[in-house]
Every structure is written in C-alpha cells, then in structure tokens.
Amino acid sequence: MTTQIHTNNPDVQDIVRLESVSKIYQQGQLEVRAVDNISLEIDTGDFCALCGPSGSGKTTVLNMIGGLDVPSSGRVWLENRDLASLSRSDVAQIRRDRIGFVFQAYNLIPVMTAYENAEFVLKLQGVAEKECHERVMRVLQEVGLEGLEHRRPDEMSGGQQQRVAIARAMVTCPAIVLADEPTANVDSHTADALLDLMQKLNREEGVTFLFSTHDQRVMDRARRLIRLHDGRIESDEASH
Amino acid sequence: MNLAQMAWRNVWRRKRRTLITAFSIGFGVLLAATFTGMAVYMYGNMIDASAATGFGHVTIEPAGYNRTPTLDKRLSDSARLRQEVLVEPGVKAAMVRIMGQAMFASAAKSVGGMFLAIDPQQESAEYNLLIRSMVKGRVFPNRTGTGIVVGRKLADKLNLRIGKKLVYTTTDTNGEIVSEIARVSGMFATGVSEIDTGMVLLPIDRVRKVLAYAPDEATLLATMLLDQRKSDKLRQRLEDRVGGAGREVLSWRQTQADLAGMITIDGSSNYISQFLVALLIAAGVLNTLLMSVLERSREFGVMMAIGMSSRRLFRLVMVESIWLALIGLTIGIALTAPVYWYLDIYGLDFSSMLGGEDYSVSGVLVDPVMRIRLHAESITTILSIVFGLALLSGIYPAWRAGHIPPIESLRTI
Numbered sequence: 001m002t003t004q005i006h007t008n009n010p011d012v013q014d015i016v017r018l019e020s021v022s023k024i025y026q027q028g029q030l031e032v033r034a035v036d037n038i039s040l041e042i043d044t045g046d047f048c049a050l051c052g053p054s055g056s057g058k059t060t061v062l063n064m065i066g067g068l069d070v071p072s073s074g075r076v077w078l079e080n081r082d083l084a085s086l087s088r089s090d091v092a093q094i095r096r097d098r099i100g101f102v103f104q105a106y107n108l109i110p111v112m113t114a115y116e117n118a119e120f121v122l123k124l125q126g127v128a129e130k131e132c133h134e135r136v137m138r139v140l141q142e143v144g145l146e147g148l149e150h151r152r153p154d155e156m157s158g159g160q161q162q163r164v165a166i167a168r169a170m171v172t173c174p175a176i177v178l179a180d181e182p183t184a185n186v187d188s189h190t191a192d193a194l195l196d197l198m199q200k201l202n203r204e205e206g207v208t209f210l211f212s213t214h215d216q217r218v219m220d221r222a223r224r225l226i227r228l229h230d231g232r233i234e235s236d237e238a239s240h
Numbered sequence: 241m242n243l244a245q246m247a248w249r250n251v252w253r254r255k256r257r258t259l260i261t262a263f264s265i266g267f268g269v270l271l272a273a274t275f276t277g278m279a280v281y282m283y284g285n286m287i288d289a290s291a292a293t294g295f296g297h298v299t300i301e302p303a304g305y306n307r308t309p310t311l312d313k314r315l316s317d318s319a320r321l322r323q324e325v326l327v328e329p330g331v332k333a334a335m336v337r338i339m340g341q342a343m344f345a346s347a348a349k350s351v352g353g354m355f356l357a358i359d360p361q362q363e364s365a366e367y368n369l370l371i372r373s374m375v376k377g378r379v380f381p382n383r384t385g386t387g388i389v390v391g392r393k394l395a396d397k398l399n400l401r402i403g404k405k406l407v408y409t410t411t412d413t414n415g416e417i418v419s420e421i422a423r424v425s426g427m428f429a430t431g432v433s434e435i436d437t438g439m440v441l442l443p444i445d446r447v448r449k450v451l452a453y454a455p456d457e458a459t460l461l462a463t464m465l466l467d468q469r470k471s472d473k474l475r476q477r478l479e480d481r482v483g484g485a486g487r488e489v490l491s492w493r494q495t496q497a498d499l500a501g502m503i504t505i506d507g508s509s510n511y512i513s514q515f516l517v518a519l520l521i522a523a524g525v526l527n528t529l530l531m532s533v534l535e536r537s538r539e540f541g542v543m544m545a546i547g548m549s550s551r552r553l554f555r556l557v558m559v560e561s562i563w564l565a566l567i568g569l570t571i572g573i574a575l576t577a578p579v580y581w582y583l584d585i586y587g588l589d590f591s592s593m594l595g596g597e598d599y600s601v602s603g604v605l606v607d608p609v610m611r612i613r614l615h616a617e618s619i620t621t622i623l624s625i626v627f628g629l630a631l632l633s634g635i636y637p638a639w640r641a642g643h644i645p646p647i648e649s650l651r652t653i
Contacts, residue, residue: 068545069647089549096547103650107542111249116241123241124547168546 014077015176015208016042016065021074023060023231034060036231037074042176042210047202048224049211056228058212059180065210066099066178067091079175096124100169100207104181107165108153114140114160115149118167125172139171140164143197159190163197170201176208183215195221243552247559251567254532258564261528265568265630268521270575272514272622277580277612279510283503284613287468287492289605292369293435294339294356295495296462297471298478300325303488305459306495311340311451312413315487318458322362324482325463328474333464335362338447340459342410344390344440346398353394353438355408357447359383367464369605370428370441377402377426383445388422391436392429400424408440412451420450434603468492469615499604522629529561529637540641541649550642557641561634565627572626583612 023035035057042048042065050058063069064076067083076083079098083091095101108117119136127135140146143163153161162182169177179198183191199221202209211218219225219239227234251258291297300321302313315321318336325334338357343350356370360379365372370389371379380387388408390400398406402424409419422442429436448455463478465471471491479489493500533540540553587609 063647063650066545068645068650089551092544092547092549095545101542101545103542103545109246109539109543111246111253112241120241120543121546124552 014041015044015046015079016040016210017077018061018065019075019077021061021064021071021076023057023064023069024072033231035064035071038228038231038233039074040226040233040236042208044175045202045206045208046224047199047209047222048226049213049218049222050226050228051213051219052228052234053214055230057231058214058228060231061228062178062180062210062212065176066101067095096121097172098175100172100174100177102162102165102169102177102179102182104184107168108161110153113150113152114145114156114164114167117153117164118171121168121172135171136167139167142170142201143167157190158186159193162186162190162194166194166197166201170205170207173205174207176210178210178212180212181215182211183213183218188217191215191217243556243559244563247556248563250532250536250556251560251563257528257531258567261525261564262567262571264521264524265565265626266571266575268518269569269572269622269626270579271517272626273572273576273614273619274579274583274612275510275514276618276622277583277614278610279507280615280618281611281613282606283507284468285607286499286503286604287496289369289607290496290499291462291464291468291492292367292372293605294337294462295460295490295492296335296367297465297468297492298463298475299490299492299495300461300463300478300482301488301490302459303486306488306490309339309459311338311411311459312415314338314413314453314457314459315461316454316457318456318461320456321461321482325461325478328477330466330470330474331463332466333362333364333367335359335367335462335464336444336458336460337462338444338451338453338459340410340451342408342440344394344398344406344408346400346404346406348399349397351394351397351438353440355410355440355442355447357442357444359444367462369430370435370439373428373430374426375429377424379441380425380443383443385443386420386422386446387425387443389426389428389441390424391439392427393433393436394438394440395424395427397437402426408442410451414452418450418452420446422446430605432603432605496604518625518629521626522633525561525564525630525633526636529557529564529634530640532560533557533637533641536641537644537649540644541646544646545650554638554642557638558631558634561631561638564634565630568630569623569627572623580612580614583610587611 018038018040021035021038022033025032025034038061050061052058060069064071078094109120112120115136118140119132122132122135140149143166145160145163145167148160183194186194195217198209201207211222213219222239225239226236300315302315305313322334322336325331336359340355342355343352360381363371375392379389388406400406404424405421406424407419407421409417412418448457465474475489475491483489543553544550589609591608
C-alpha cells in the first residue's frame with residue numbers, strides 16, 4: 001500500500017511559488033536561457049495561463065513546477081515543499097498525488113481503455129478497487145464520457161481522449177492541474193467544450209489550473225495571464 | 241489493471257514482431273533439446289555398449305589391474321562380492337569374469353587377441369554385447385565345458401566353422417605358458433572390427449583350471465546399472481563398502497578412459513555451439529525489447545509524469561520480457577514435442593551413410609539409428625537457461641525505460 005503525500009494545511013495560499021528561477025541549456029558552445037530569473041506565485045483556485053510565443057519558456061516553467069525538470073538556479077515550491085530538497089522518488093510521489101497533467105497529445109496509454117487510463121494513477125496510489133471504481137465512474141461522468149469506459153484511445157476522437165486525460169488528472173483530487181497546450185490538437189468546437197469543462201471543474205471543485213498556451217481561446221477564459229517573452233515575465237495581470 | 245495485464249497487452253501491440261521473436265526463442269529450445277537429446281542418446285548408447293563389452297558400468301578389480309591387466313592379479317571371494325553388489329539399489333546385474341590376452345591358433349594360422357571367460361548362467365544378451373551379437377550357433381551351456389564363441393572375422397581368419405577346434409595359449413598365475421583346446425560352439429558379429437577380430441568367450445571354470453585360479457577367483461566383477469548416469473555414485477558406495485584389501489572399484493570413466501575423453505570433448509563442443517546459438521537468440525530478444533522501449537519513450541514519459549516511478553517502469557518492461565520468454569518457451573515445447581516423438585519412435589537411420597558393417601567410433605559400438613533421449617533435469621535446464629537468457633536480455637531495455645528523464649521522453653514525438 002503506497003502512501004499519498006498531501007497537505008491539508010488551510011494556511012497554504014500559494015500552491016506554487018517560484019523564486020528567481022532560471023533554466024539554462026547548453027547547445028554546443030552556446031548558452032540558451034530558456035527561463036531567466038522568474039519569480040511568481042500561483043494561488044489556490046487560480047485559473048491562469050502562461051502565454052507567449054514559441055520559445056518564450058512557457059513549457060519549461062510548467063515542467064519545473066511539475067517536477068519534470070530541475071531549474072539551473074532558484075527554487076520551486078509546491079505546497080510549501082521545496083522540490084529541490086526532495087529525492088526523485090518523492091518528486092514522483094508528489095506528481096502522482098498532488099499534480100494532474102494534461103498534455104498536448106499522446107496523453108493516454110494506448111493499451112488501456114478510458115476507464116483503465118482514468119484509474120491508472122489511483123492504482124499507483126494503491127486505492128482499493130471499490131473506491132477506485134466509484135471515483136473513476138464519477139469523474140468520467142463529470143467529463144461527459146459515461147458509456148465510453150471500455151473504449152481504447154484508438155477508438156475515441158481527439159476531444160474524447162483529452163476528456164479522458166482531464167478525468168485522469170482530476171480523479172486524484174490534485175492540488176493543481178498543469179495543462180500544456182491542451183487544445184492544440186483539437187478542433188475549435190471541441191476546444192471550447194474542453195475549456196468549458198475545465199472551467200466548471202475549477203469553479204465547482206476549486207482545482208487550480210495552470211495552462212501553457214498560445215491559444216487565444218484559452219487566454220480569453222483565463223482569469224490571470226502571465227505573459228512570457230525570451231524566458232522573462234513580460235506582464236502578469238488579471239484578465240477579467 | 242495490474243502490471244502483468246498491462247505487460248501482456250504491451251507484448252501484443254506489435255504482433256508480428258512478438259511472434260518472430262517468440263519463434264526464435266522457440267527454435268532455440270528446439271535446437272537445444274534436439275542436439276542435447278541426440279547427444280545424450282548417443283553417449284548413453286556408447287557407454288552401455290562399451291559396458292556390455294567387458295567391464296560393465298562399474299567394475300571391481302584387483303588393485304592395479306586397470307593399469308596393467310595381467311592375469312596374476314585376481315579377485316578372491318568373487319561370489320560373495322557379487323552378492324554384495326546385487327543388493328545395491330539401481331544395479332541390474334553383476335557378472336564375475338576373467339579377461340586376459342591369449343593366442344588363438346587353428347590349423348590355418350594363429351592370431352593374438354583377448355578372451356572373456358564368463359558364467360553363462362550370470363550372462364545374457366542384455367548385459368553382454370558378444371552374446372547379443374550371436375549370428376551362428378550358441379553360447380556354451382555351462383562354465384566347465386570346452387566350448388568357445390568367436391568373432392566372425394576371427395573365425396574367417398582362422399578358417400573356423402561351428403564344431404571345429406582351436407587352441408588358445410596364455411600365461412597362468414605362475415607365469416607358465418599354458419594351452420587348451422576348445423571347440424567352436426558359436427560366432428558373433430558386433431559390427432566393431434576390433435572385437436570381431438580379436439575377442440572370444442570361454443567358460444569361466446575351464447579357464448580357472450587352465451590358469452590355476454582358485455574356484456572363486458576372477459579378474460573383474462562387472463556391474464550393469466539401470467541408469468549409467470549413477471555410475472559415479474555407485475562406485476563411491478561400493479568403494480566405501482568393499483574397497484581396499486587389494487581391490488579397486490572403478491567406473492566406466494576410468495576403465496573406458498578414451499570413451500570418457502571423447503564424450504567430454506564432444507559434449508563440450510556441443511555446449512559451445514548451443515551457447516553461441518543462445519547468444520544470437522538473446523541478441524534478438526534484446527533488440528526487440530529495446531526497440532519496443534525506444535518506440536514508447538513518449539508514453540513512458542507521460543507515465544512518469546503522472547507519477548509512475550522508474551522502478552515500476554523497470555518492472556513493467558521486465559514483466560514484458562517474462563511474457564515474451566514464456567510465449568517463446570511454449571512455442572518451443574510445441575515445436576519440440578513432435579520432433580522428439582518422431583526421433584524417439586523412429587529415429588534417423590544413418591546406416592547407408594556409414595556403409596559396411598563397422599558402426600564404431602574408437603572401438604565402441606555406435607547405433608546407426610540416431611534417436612533422442614532427454615532426462616527431466618535436461619529439460620528443466622534447457623528451459624531454465626532459455627528463460628534466463630530472455631530475462632537477462634530484458635534488463636538493459638528495462639533499465640533504459642526507467643532511466644530516461646521524463647522531460648527527455650516527453651520531448652520525443
């Protein structure tokens with residue numbers, strides 16, 4: 001039985017905090033600053049987007065918040081835990097228990113059905129079978145996939161696959177959902193439906209969403225826009 | 241879904257590749273089983289044939305007889321020793337014998353050779369190759385008569401027929417040259433030239449009289465076992481019980497050292513060939529699993545991103561290699577079973593290829609019909625080694641799967 005890592009401290013307002021974070025890549029002799037001395041906080045319940053042109057550092061910031069990448073300097077805090085001070089397995093555990101990921105594409109495990117993909121992380125957590133079933137069915141219903149539980153990814157549309165990915169991200173009741181270009185590979189009608197869903201989850205479940213995007217539709221719906229340019233924050237403002 | 245189910249589904253994502261790899265494992269099993277089984281049959285056959293020629297699987301002899309087999313060295317109390325041996329588990333038969341060198345002369349000419357003096361009541365075709373190979377006449381009925389059974393080629397050389405006389409001359413225990421007349425009662429043709437031109441059977445009590453042996457003396461007690469593989473263990477047990485006091489207990493490896501050496505060398509080269517084939521198969525399995533891992537880099541990146549640990553990913557790929565190995569073993573058993581059945585029942589007849597009558601290697605009879613024989617431990621060993629190699633081949637791909645940083649995997653498209 002694995003142990004979930006979670007913090008129920010009501011005093012935690014900042015889900016995420018970045019302190020003077022930089023990320024430098026070496027390309028031969030050249031040094032590329034993908035992220036350059038960024039500091040920001042993401043509050044609980046935020047529905048915000050990191051936006052900017054390609055190469056501005058959006059995905060890199062998202063990956064560092066998700067513990068997938070390590071900053072060259074500075075610190076990343078998730079629920080008051082410094083990710084740099086944790087071991088690889090602890091970081092993996094945090095990703096499993098506290099973070100939901102939605103990627104642009106290739107989200108799902110091809111050999112698993114929608115149900116199995118959604119329950120995958122619960123199985124990693126060691127959740128009992130009965131509770132697994134209840135939670136998965138509830139979340140699939142929430143994302144509008146009731147009746148499609150037994151379909152495999154190659155039997156679903158792009159929009160349905162993204163819904164499964166959202167279901168998987170949500171089923172563990174994460175502290176934050178990190179979505180990297182979630183609408184990039186779907187048509188506009190599907191994109192709107194997905195954004196409606198995520199807004200609904202944010203509103204009703206209080207889940208924090210952070211997008212990396214250059215999709216105007218996402219930016220229009222975000223309550224906070226953090227614009228990046230050449231790895232730096234150009235602006236950080238409430239959008240409405 | 242558990243890891244085993246997930247691994248099973250992953251294995252079948254590329255059906256053709258999985259089946260090709262599994263069939264290569266299966267053919268590895270078939271090759272190993274067939275080569276090993278045919279070698280085991282041939283070696284066992286040769287050992288049994290050699291044992292039936294004189295010394296048995298385990299021999300009790302006078303000390304020093306194996307190095308210098310002279311007739312002045314003899315066992316006493318051979319009847320009692322025989323009874324001690326017969327109660328040992330696994331012993332089929334024990335025969336008191338006298339073996340020595342002699343000159344055989346007829347009116348036509350004389351020829352040197354070996355005699356094997358036997359008690360026909362103790363012997364049978366099953367334990368005595370010469371009796372099994374009788375082609376004319378019969379073995380003398382008792383131990384005291386004047387009968388002699390000769391090899392057919394020896395008979396041809398000496399111009400002998402059934403009923404004709406010959407004289408054999410040897411040296412007795414006192415070092416005196418002694419001779420005796422015998423009448424041909426039968427002829428044998430083993431197919432081994434050295435035996436057919438140079439060996440005869442004589443009644444043991446008649447020979448004892450000629451050699452001035454005491455009634456219970458002999459030069460060897462030959463033991464035949466149900467399973468020749470237990471020779472060394474029986475040798476040790478008999479050594480502990482009846483060894484010493486001027487006696488040696490030897491297995492066929494010592495009395496038939498040339499044969500033992502040939503089997504060791506042939507067996508070693510057989511194993512080397514099989515090892516090389518196994519390496520090739522392992523390389524194929526490694527290639528399949530590595531390709532499968534590299535193709536799924538992005539997928540593994542997503543799995544690690546959503547919380548799967550690298551250790552679990554390692555286990556997933558290892559379970560895939562286990563499934564692949566099991567599928568391969570199943571195919572291997574399915575391929576091997578009919579081949580084994582055919583070779584066990586019918587064998588492969590190489591008589592026409594060998595030609596002539598001499599089916600021997602280094603003086604040991606070889607069955608021209610090649611069959612197969614696999615013991616339970618050989619089957620277990622083959623399957624274990626093939627399974628183990630398939631698993632070993634999975635270690636690097638599994639390690640690779642768990643050790644690519646998720647960020648690099650996610651960049652893969």
